[in-house]
Structure formats: C-alpha cells, structure tokens
Amino acid sequence: MWWWTIRVALSLVVSVGALGLTYWLWDGGRTWVGPVLLATAAGHLVTGAVMPTVRYRVHRWECTDLAVYELKGWLVREWRIIPISRIQSVDVARGPVQQLLGLATLRVVTAAHEGHVKIVGLDADVVARAAAELTALTQATPGDAT
Amino acid sequence: MTTVDVPEHTAPAPEPPGDEVPWQRLNGRLIWVNLARLVLSTLPTVLSMVFFGTGRHLSDLWPAMVATGIGMVISASDVLRWLRTRYRITDELVEIRTGRILRVYRQVPRERIRTVDHKAKLRHRLAGLRVVVISSGRSRAALRLDAVSKDRAEALRRELMRSAVQDGAGAAEQEGAGQDTVLARARWFWIFYNVINIWGMLIGGLLLWSLDGLLDLVNLDLIGPLDRLIDRLAPSRPVAWALWAAVVAFLGLCALTSGFVKDNWNFQLVRRVKEDGTALVTRQGLLSTREVHRDDRRLRGIHLSQPLFWRWIGLTETSVISTGLASWSLTSEPASVILPRGPAGEARRVAGLILPGPVRPLEEPLRRHPRAALYRRLLWAAVFCAAVCGLLAWLGATGVVPGWLWKVPLWGAPLPVLLAVVAYRTLGHTFAGRYLVMRRGVSRRETVALQREAVLGLKVxxxxxxxxxxxxxxxxxxxxxxxxxHAPDMTADQFVTFAGEAAPELLAEILRPAAERNSAGPGE
Structure with missing residues (x-):
C-alpha cells in the first residue's frame, strides 16, 4: 500500500514540479498552464488519497496446480488467468522503492505479450517461494502452445 | 534468442562442432548481374549528355549524375558483399558470415526455422537466381541468402523444411511430395477491389510530381501544358479543380492497377502435400515472383477484415493466424495474408477450405451482445463530443481560436452516434467446433476464428x-x-459460457473468480 502512495507522490513531484516551473518561467503561457497545473495537482491528490487503499483491498492472486490467477485494478478491474501449461518463464523483479520496503514483483511470462501476469508489491519471501514452486510446476508440464 | 549478431573483431565467432562442412559462396552470376547494373546506371548521364544536349552546363547535369553515382556505389558494394559472404548448413545450425564493412556472423538453430521462402527480382529471374529468406519464430527475417541459383534455392528449402520438423521420414514419401491442390486463383475483376484505395490520390500526386521532376531533367515541361489544357477545357474555377483531381486520381489508379498486376499476376493459393504434412503456398508476381510457404501444423485460425467504407461491395482481406509468421510488415504484404482483397463470399469459401474439419466457424450465426453495449458506445460518443466542445469553448474564451468554433462538434454529433451504432452492430461472438469466433471493430469489421488449443490464458x-x-x-x-x-462487452452469463468453451480445463476454477466478480460488481 505504501508502495503505491510513494509512486503517486513521486509522480506528483515530477509532473507538478515541471508544470510549476513552466508557469513560473514562461509568462506568455500562464493562461493555459495555470488550469492544467491545478487539474494535475487535484487529480494526484485524489488518487493518492483513494487509490492505494482501493488497490490494497481489491488485488488478489493465487497459484494452483492448474493456473495462475490475478485480480487487479482500481478504476478498471482486470482478471488474468494463465494455465500452468502455457507458462514460458517466471521472473522476479525488484525496483529501488520495492527494495526499500522489502517487496518484489512476480512476473509470469507466456508466448504472447498480452498474456503476461505481473503481480506487484508482494512480500519478497513469498515471491521467491511462489517463483520456485511455479518453475518446478512448469517444468513438469509439457507444451507451451506455440 | 534465436539469432546472434556478433561483429567478428569484438568477439571471435564460436565454432560449433561440424567444422568439416565447407563454407559456401553465393552464386557467381551475381557478379554479372552487378556488371549489367553498373552499365545501366551510367545510362541516365550518357543519355542526357548525348541526346538532349543539356551537357553544355555541367550544373544541369547533376540529377542524372547523382542517379549514376548511386547506381555505381550500389553495384560495387554488392560485389563486395558477394566477395565477403560465406554460408554453410551443418546438422544443427545455418550460419552466415557477411557484412561489407562490419563483419557479421549470424546463426539460426535449424529446429527454430519456421519458414523458408524464395523471392526473385527481375534481375534475379533473368540470371536464374533466387533470394532465400529463412525466418525463425521472430517477427524479422533471420537470414537472407541473396542470391543462389534456382535449383540450389529449391534444394535448400526442401532440406531445411524437412529437417526443421523431424529427421528421417522424408525419403520414403518423397514421391508423394509436391502434389498441389489449387484452392484459389485471382480473378481479373479483383483489380477493382484492390485499386479503390484512400491512398490513390496521394500516390497520384506523388507520381505527377516525380514525373514532372524527371521530365525536367531532359528539359520537358509537363505541368505547364497540362495547366493550359485544363484552363482551356474548364469554364470555371471549380471545374478546373475537379479536372486536376481527376488527372491525379487517374494517375493514382494507373499506378495502383499496375502495382496490383505486377504483384499478383498469376496469383495462386495452393495446398501442397510435402514429405512431412501439408502447407499453404501462395505464388504470385509478374516481374519479381514471390512464393510463401505456411506450414499447416502452425495454423491457428483465420482473420477476415472488412474496411467500413467498402463493406457495401463486400471487400474482404483474408489472412491466416499462424505462429512464426510475421503478421505486420512495413515494406511488403505480410506473409500471413493469403488472398488479395476480394469479395467476401470468396474469402469465406477459401476459409472453409483452409480450416481442417467439417466445421465452418465463420459461417456460424453469432451471439449478439446485450443492449447495454450500445449504451456504452453512445455514452462514449456523447462524452467525446462534450469534451471537444468544452475544450474549444475554453480555448475560445481565452481567445486562442475563434469564439464560434465550439458549436461545430454539436453539428457533427450525428457522426459519432452513427459510428457507435455501427460498432454495436458489429459485435458478436460464438463457439463452433473447436474455434472461438469473435467479431468487432468500427473502421474495420474484424472477424477472427481462433483454435481453442491456441488460447494462452484469459484476460477479463x-x-x-x-x-x-x-x-x-x-x-x-x-x-x-x-x-x-478480444470480444468486448458481453453480459456476465455470456462471459461464463464463452470462457468455459474457450478454456474448458479451467472451467471449474474459473467459476470462482467469476463468482468473486459477481459479488464485487454492483451491476449484478
């Protein structure tokens, strides 16, 4: 949850900072930069207040012997299901913020780009264990439908 | 990674086992082809010097000299390429060393090879040569052998395609191989389907401009007399504009027609029985021929696409859904396209012949999507209009654009609404035999029939x-x-049915997320 909050905060700092700088330095553009600046700031504040909680409550994932399931989304709900037999590889990725918070991302890759499952913000130990289990399961199941 | 590009001086090329296989050169006739090209490329300069007398001023001559210079450089570098290219085929790999300046070593494991095609430009055909293109599962062609002799190309294709699947097996059934069944031929009236094109005017304009530039080289004026002629014929200014448009459109039409005839002359779609199964083969081309093989075991479905503006004459583009074939290409038709644009009935007939089994998934009645899908599209149309109005009103208020401009989208509002209705009427899906059929799209009506076995997962x-x-x-x-x-906007019930048909082995487990959704969605 804090991970999303931090990401919103970073995005707020970058975009509002850039727009604010434009507003301050470029006199001629103030008529239209002003409203855009206000809208961006307001949008980020609302997102920062609501989004992390909603996401934390909505996001679910599960690995069974048959498939990997994932439910995610805030404004757009998305369910993804990948049968174990279609998995091509399993990755674990950790960004700088995730390392700080002891989190990791589990990525399940299939032969189609749209078929990936990316489960973000999990406890690093859980991800490591899940990745090991999935790898073992995948190796035991033949075929990847390519 | 199936291909490895290694500049040779940075990393020595790995020498896999099989060193005894000798490296081979490309065909030597390439040298003669390039000599002929060299001679041809001097023609523009010589001609314009001798016949048209512009040679008096050297400055007038530069376009012809640039053309000659480019031709000479291309020929010379092609000879250099011939000198420095070697290839060989071992039991595991196809390898090539090439590169004019930077030495490149590239290899493809033989079991990764998906298709082997040959092409020929006019100069290749005159010399009896072929370009062999070997592609692996990636979207770009992996290896090009430009050029080898015709017989050698056919032998290479046979050898690589046979062993690409299984070794052995081939020799015994050799006599059964090479049998062709013609599935479709191009008809002459398909020209009309292929030349009506949005780009016709643009191509015509470009053609006129470049023709004018070319004739300018030899001191002939094209636009001037044409302009005077049109002025004399046309009584008023709008008519003159219309005449110009007609000239440009006519030129574009000519260009497109000749292009279509050149590319699709003697077009044939053939099912060929090979040693190890069957393949779909297209043969086409007047000057440069193109032959593409698509292995039937990699076939996963059919894709029909009908542009909105030409749906009333039933114009349809047909392509196969297949693994290991590029479905998008900038320069030429992608290899997945199996028919030129043609009538819908023909596309359906060919689709029925191509897909194995008695089912004709594309002719099954489709399940309609709920009324709510129409409401969603209408809502989008309204929001789009409102957004454009709002933006223009704001810009008008700040004085960037004229103040009355915000009313324009209101007058144009029926158009998005109409498109919303079109999009809704296009929606449909069904399940037939072992195929998922999905239809959607606004500017193009895309109908897809996809084998159930090819589904890699679900995304809801x-x-x-x-x-x-x-x-x-x-x-x-x-x-x-x-x-x-994807199939957008179905009801929850339709979704459960369709998902169950798409991935039956997951049905029991799918119902759980579905139930989760039912409890989460307030609309249920």
Missing amino acids: RQTLVQRWLGLVSLGVPTAAGMRYY
Whole structure:
C-alpha cells in the first residue's frame, strides 16, 4: 500500500514540479498552464488519497496446480488467468522503492505479450517461494502452445 | 534468442562442432548481374549528355549524375558483399558470415526455422537466381541468402523444411511430395477491389510530381501544358479543380492497377502435400515472383477484415493466424495474408477450405451482445463530443481560436452516434467446433476464428462504466497472429459460457473468480 502512495507522490513531484516551473518561467503561457497545473495537482491528490487503499483491498492472486490467477485494478478491474501449461518463464523483479520496503514483483511470462501476469508489491519471501514452486510446476508440464 | 549478431573483431565467432562442412559462396552470376547494373546506371548521364544536349552546363547535369553515382556505389558494394559472404548448413545450425564493412556472423538453430521462402527480382529471374529468406519464430527475417541459383534455392528449402520438423521420414514419401491442390486463383475483376484505395490520390500526386521532376531533367515541361489544357477545357474555377483531381486520381489508379498486376499476376493459393504434412503456398508476381510457404501444423485460425467504407461491395482481406509468421510488415504484404482483397463470399469459401474439419466457424450465426453495449458506445460518443466542445469553448474564451468554433462538434454529433451504432452492430461472438469466433471493430469489421488449443490464458476487464452497465470484456492472448484478440462487452452469463468453451480445463476454477466478480460488481 505504501508502495503505491510513494509512486503517486513521486509522480506528483515530477509532473507538478515541471508544470510549476513552466508557469513560473514562461509568462506568455500562464493562461493555459495555470488550469492544467491545478487539474494535475487535484487529480494526484485524489488518487493518492483513494487509490492505494482501493488497490490494497481489491488485488488478489493465487497459484494452483492448474493456473495462475490475478485480480487487479482500481478504476478498471482486470482478471488474468494463465494455465500452468502455457507458462514460458517466471521472473522476479525488484525496483529501488520495492527494495526499500522489502517487496518484489512476480512476473509470469507466456508466448504472447498480452498474456503476461505481473503481480506487484508482494512480500519478497513469498515471491521467491511462489517463483520456485511455479518453475518446478512448469517444468513438469509439457507444451507451451506455440 | 534465436539469432546472434556478433561483429567478428569484438568477439571471435564460436565454432560449433561440424567444422568439416565447407563454407559456401553465393552464386557467381551475381557478379554479372552487378556488371549489367553498373552499365545501366551510367545510362541516365550518357543519355542526357548525348541526346538532349543539356551537357553544355555541367550544373544541369547533376540529377542524372547523382542517379549514376548511386547506381555505381550500389553495384560495387554488392560485389563486395558477394566477395565477403560465406554460408554453410551443418546438422544443427545455418550460419552466415557477411557484412561489407562490419563483419557479421549470424546463426539460426535449424529446429527454430519456421519458414523458408524464395523471392526473385527481375534481375534475379533473368540470371536464374533466387533470394532465400529463412525466418525463425521472430517477427524479422533471420537470414537472407541473396542470391543462389534456382535449383540450389529449391534444394535448400526442401532440406531445411524437412529437417526443421523431424529427421528421417522424408525419403520414403518423397514421391508423394509436391502434389498441389489449387484452392484459389485471382480473378481479373479483383483489380477493382484492390485499386479503390484512400491512398490513390496521394500516390497520384506523388507520381505527377516525380514525373514532372524527371521530365525536367531532359528539359520537358509537363505541368505547364497540362495547366493550359485544363484552363482551356474548364469554364470555371471549380471545374478546373475537379479536372486536376481527376488527372491525379487517374494517375493514382494507373499506378495502383499496375502495382496490383505486377504483384499478383498469376496469383495462386495452393495446398501442397510435402514429405512431412501439408502447407499453404501462395505464388504470385509478374516481374519479381514471390512464393510463401505456411506450414499447416502452425495454423491457428483465420482473420477476415472488412474496411467500413467498402463493406457495401463486400471487400474482404483474408489472412491466416499462424505462429512464426510475421503478421505486420512495413515494406511488403505480410506473409500471413493469403488472398488479395476480394469479395467476401470468396474469402469465406477459401476459409472453409483452409480450416481442417467439417466445421465452418465463420459461417456460424453469432451471439449478439446485450443492449447495454450500445449504451456504452453512445455514452462514449456523447462524452467525446462534450469534451471537444468544452475544450474549444475554453480555448475560445481565452481567445486562442475563434469564439464560434465550439458549436461545430454539436453539428457533427450525428457522426459519432452513427459510428457507435455501427460498432454495436458489429459485435458478436460464438463457439463452433473447436474455434472461438469473435467479431468487432468500427473502421474495420474484424472477424477472427481462433483454435481453442491456441488460447494462452484469459484476460477479463471491467471498467467503472462497464461495472455499472453489467458488462465484461474478454480477451484471449495467443502466440499466433496479432497475439491478442478480444470480444468486448458481453453480459456476465455470456462471459461464463464463452470462457468455459474457450478454456474448458479451467472451467471449474474459473467459476470462482467469476463468482468473486459477481459479488464485487454492483451491476449484478
């Protein structure tokens, strides 16, 4: 949850900072930069207040012997299901913020780009264990439908 | 990674086992081809010097000299390429060393080879040569052998395609191989389907401009007399404009017609029985021929696409959904296209012949999507209009654009509404035999029939508005074709049925997320 909050905060700092700088330095553009600046700031504040909680409550994932399931989304709900037999590889990725918070991302890759499952913000130990289990399961199941 | 590019001086090329196989050169006739090209490339300069007498001023001559210079450089570098290219085929790999300046070593493991095609430009055909293109599962062609002799090309294709699957097996059934069944031929009236094109005017304009530039080289004026002629014929200014448009359109039409005839002359779609199964083969071309093989075991479905503006004459583009074939290409028709644009009935007939089994998935009646899908599209149309109005009103208020401009989208509002209705009427899906059939699209009506075995998973989406209207979008990623096909806006019941048909082995487990969704969505 804090991970999303931090990401919103970073995005707020970058975009509002850039727009604010434009507003301050470029006199001629103030008529239209002003409203855009206000809208961006307001949008980020609302997102920062609501989004992390909603996401934390909505996001679910599960690995069974048959498939990997994932439910995610805030404004757009998305369910993804990948049968174990279609998995091509399993990755674990950790960004700088995730390392700080002891989190990791589990990525399940299939032969189609749209078929990936990316489960973000999990406890690093859980991800490591899940990745090991999935790898073992995948190796035991033949075929990847390519 | 199936291909490895290693500049040789940075990393020595790995020498896998099989060193005894000798490296081979490309065909020596390439040298003669390039000599002929060299002579041809001096023609513009010589001609314009001798016959048209512009040689008096050296400055007038530069375009012809540039053309000659480019031709000479190309010929010389092609000879250099011939000198420095070697290739060999071992038991595991196809290897090539090439590169004019930078030495490049490239290899493809033989079991990764998906298709082997040959092409020929006019100069290749005159010399009896062929370009062999070897592609692996990636979207770009992996290796090009430009050029080898015709017989050698056919032998290479045979050898690589046979062993690409299994070794052995071939020799015994050799006599059964090479049998062709013609599935479709181009008809002459298909020209009309292929030359009506939005780009016709643009091509015509470019052609006129470049023709004018070319004739300018030899001191002939094209635009001037044409302009005077049109002025004399046309009584008023609008008529003159219309005449100009007609000239440009006519030129574009000529260019497109000749292009179509050149590319699709003697077009044939053939099912060829080979040693190890069957393949779909297209042969086409007047000056440069092109022959593309598509292995039937990699076939996953059929994709029909009908542009909105030409749907009333039933114009249809047909392509196969297949793994290991590029479905998008900038320079030429992608290899997945199996028919030129033609009538819908013909496309359906060919689709029925191509897909194995008695089912004709593309002729099955489709399940309609709920009324709510129409409401969602109408809502989008309204929001789009309102957004454009709002933006223009704001810009008008700040004085960037004229103040009356915000009313324009209101007058144009029927157009998005009409498109929304069109989009809704296009929606449909069904399940027939072992094929998922999905139809959608506004500017193009895309109908897809995809084998159930090719489905790599499920992706279900629901936006806030969809949740409110009780709609679900289902997407199926696959390894073939466009990699992702989806059927937007079905009801929850339709979704459960369709998903169960798409991935029956997951049905029991799918019902759990479905139930979760039912409890989560307030629209249920």
